[in-house]
Amino acid sequence: MSLYEQYPLSVYNSLTKKKEKFVPITPGRVGMYVCGPTVYSDVHLGNVRTFTTFDGFFRYFRYMGYKVRYVRNITDVGHLVGDADEGEDKIAKKARLDALEPMEVVQKYTNGFHDVMKIFNALSPSIEPTATGHIVEQIEAIKTIIDNGYAYEKAGSVYFNVRKYNEDFKYGELSGRNVDDMLSNTRALAGQDQKNDPLDFALWKKAESGHLMHWPSPWSEGFPGWHLECSAMSTKYLGQTFDIHGGGMDLKFPHHEAEIAQNKGCNHEGGARYWVHGNMLTVNGRKMAKSEGNGFTPEELITGNHKLLERGYSPMTVRFFMLQSHYASTLDFSNAALQAAEKGNKKLMASLALIEKLAAPGTGAVNAEKSAELKTSIEDALRNLSDDFNTAKALASLFEVGTKINTWYQNPAELAVIDPEVFAFAIQHFKGIISEVLGLVPEDADSTDSSLLDGTLNVLIELRNQAKFSKNYALSDKIRDDLKNIGVQLKDEKGGATSYTID
């Protein structure tokens, strides 16, 4: 029996606004599409949070025994600056400003995006399709939508007819907007705009002269509308109807609403059955934005090189910090909160490392009650993950297990009464959840010179022990204090051995 059958997943579905049992279309398999970044500038921390969230979903599904196809796109065309209809393509604009080929811009920031994802230990998706690589599919989708009567051409551009669509389907079902009101409140435009209706959105835009990115189509030399790529690529790789669609809360309207309309405009049904939205990031209670001057980059967060940061925080500290809140809640960055997360993460990882040093369980008479308690803790962690991916709650259970591990290390008699089978089960999932689901890994100092460093430290530890033995505490404390000042913490263990940790 697989883990997902033992601990079935419930997920909050933005479409129905309810927490629902997750039942995949094909038993044992999950198809998940997540809106990826637009690669025209460096990734920001909000991206990191969203993709960390869905990395967690991906990892969770795999751990629970599902086969997963995780598709996360790269938007490398068609995302307009400013007004949805009149702005310039973000990537084309950046390319023009820097006198680069658009694809140079795309490559540069795609690489940067991958680097950052790697630093935060996010796995690569199964497929990472690009919009420019799927122009053909997008053109085909537009043709179908026109044939179905939900789009019209105007001067080489094609627009989605929201009013017509809303007669047959319901536009606004995801974002909860009353589109009937929005439609009846808007009058026909006075000719400046090509669109018949302000709510209509572009499926294909004719390229102005000088526009850098354009492709031939039945309607004009131009480029696809921003929303279309996700419909085309999710359908191509996951099918007309698929399991999960994820993205940031800010994409709900109009992007995801348009996606649903395009899918149904094409296939009369379809799109994702479960919509999952991650929430936003704030800094000291304010939204992270350029205008607020509080938008530090992932690099600045790690190095601490920003006026709002007292110091740097490691990628795993940040990851732990994000996991300590629920993905659907806003998360507030502050120095105090990050420092708390740093300590918490360290504590958990220390317990994890201690497992190797534990004595054998169950060498004495097994205490059924204590064994059951252990089992409950680890099962709670699994249940909590299955409860709408509640990593915060799961971590609480993991801390309970961590405390037990620490106790067993100090007092092996406590471990002697634990049922070995329960112990093995608990340890397996304690390790598994932390490293495989949550993606938290130990952050050692560079391992390049580790043997040299280890040897050097052992010499110092030996010298200090000699000083201690001769009760020269002034010297022994000086060695310890000086090492602490450069980031090495010595710990005198119970048996007389001395260990060290490096910050």
Next chain:
RNA sequence: GAACAUGUAGCCAAAUUGGUAAGGCAGAAGUCUGCAAAACUUCUAACUGCGGGUUCGAAUCCCGCCAUGUUCUCCA
């Protein structure tokens, strides 16, 4: 102006198919230690933004207000 969220101890944050409030950090005491560090044990701390209502019972549902966030619209 509107839609949708959110508002829980000093800080972060979980619990939202209603049944008297997880966890992490910080704080206090104790155990261990030559002293520390770490760990362990115990303790401290929340009338769940404000005001009403429904209910035997509400953080959880309803109404009003305030604040914050996301998005949209209008105006410039």
